[in-house]
Amino acid sequence: MTIKHVAMALAWLTVASSAGASVDTESVRRGAYLARVSDCIACHSTENGKPNAGGLAMDTPVGKIYSTNITPDKETGIGNYRYEEFARALRDGVAREGHTLYPAMPYPSFAKINDRDMHDLYAYFMNGVEPVRQPNRDSDIVWPLSMRWPLTLWRWLFHDASPYQPVANQSTQWNRGAYLVQGMAHCGTCHTPRGVGFQEVALSEKASGYLTGNNLEGWFAGNLTADPREGLGSWSADDLVEYLQNGRNRYTAAFGPMAEVVHFSTQHVSRDDLAAMAVYIKSLPAAGAAQVAPVRTGAALFFENCATCHQAKGEGHDSVVPALAGSSAVMARDPASLIRIVLEGGINARTRHQAWEYSMPGYAGQLNDKEVADVLTYMRQSWGNVASEVTAGDVAKVRAALPKVAGK
């Protein structure tokens, strides 16, 4: 920092600390733009509700949670948040009251936001958003899964709160793009595969798997690397800018969750910022799911996909999630129903609007025949279970007989 920078920083602080008296309208204006880039409104509003007043249901592996009211209402919103508390919620995932937030709030990405942008966001939410009185809704998750302390553990295990570090041998434009894509725009929240604990396997291009594609419930957010087959290998940077700005280009049109991202966020992002994002994304070397997860054994597949609910030793959660250890269903002579439930999930799983805390997601789009066979064989031959092996051929037969689901 030069003397000039220090002086500027001090001048800035003076403005910020006297915010009660005079609002820094320039900061509020910048914050409004940054809130668009971050798409706060998409998660913190319901379809017919007031903007930013919260209440949107979001599925987690254990049940539904609801986003909160982030308007400056003092009783039901974040009107009492001081700047430090706001920054802590966004970067560390800790609410003002001290509880850890579900990572459905993308704080693993927002941790990259720099101080100036964080101040502008705060200025906007305190002064540019209309306060709305609307109490928050409790989650529908049943005890004991509803306990928040495991979230603290999750945060210790998986959260890296370090801010964005510019990469020295890259251009200013590339760094601007990387900062936006990894941080505020949180593209990886949907486009990066999840690991054992549902954490994103990578938060930047420095680790493998970043933006290589991820299955959301019922949607596949594609591979954004240069992979020529399933990635953006053939797209130019301009194609990508056009897509983010208009929701379509010569290759494709955005649909589902991506159409919402374009609608609420990227269409409002400046052309310079979109161009920077495109330059960064186009620099990602080709990497596909195959390179990320080479040989996955049944045990690894079980831990990655099933253990959160069925527990590490298949013991289940009484009356909520069935036990797999010692289960006659699991050791059945004919594994057809097991294959079917893993492919299709429990009864409620397919519709987005039903509570699914007692149901199981389907894995038809996520696991191939060999993987389903391996995880089932593991289940049938672990924790004291004794039953025959399941083969990829068994799975293929059941899969072929499934009723076709729209969009798959």
Ligand code: HEC
């Ligand atoms: C992908 C969805 C998503 C996006 C995008 C998102 N949030 Fe959240 N946020 C949530 C959810 C869900 C919660 C509640 C988590 C919980 O209760 O554990 C939350 C909680 C919060 C909280 C703390 C809870 C409270 O109200 O006291 C704050 C503050 C917050 N968000 C601000 C923001 C801001 C500012 C942005 C944009 C920069 C933003 N969020 C973007 C989903 C999101």
Ligand code: HEC
């Ligand atoms: C809320 C989840 C979500 C977020 C956040 C998100 N995407 Fe997507 N994206 C999707 C889904 C789902 C698809 C697949 C549907 C489609 O192609 O429209 C997709 C598709 C795309 C495609 C088309 C890929 C292809 O091969 O056709 C591009 C490009 C893209 N996203 C870029 C981005 C960028 C850049 C960001 C960050 C600014 C981003 N996405 C953020 C969910 C998301």
Ligand code: HEC
């Ligand atoms: C989100 C929590 C959740 C996840 C993740 C999950 N399950 Fe389930 N599983 C359930 C619930 C709940 C049921 C009961 C479903 C029903 O009857 O609709 C169930 C039922 C089953 C059954 C039938 C057992 C019986 O006795 O009825 C099998 C087998 C099974 N799951 C295997 C798996 C496998 C293998 C995976 C990973 C690929 C997995 N589950 C992932 C929650 C989950």
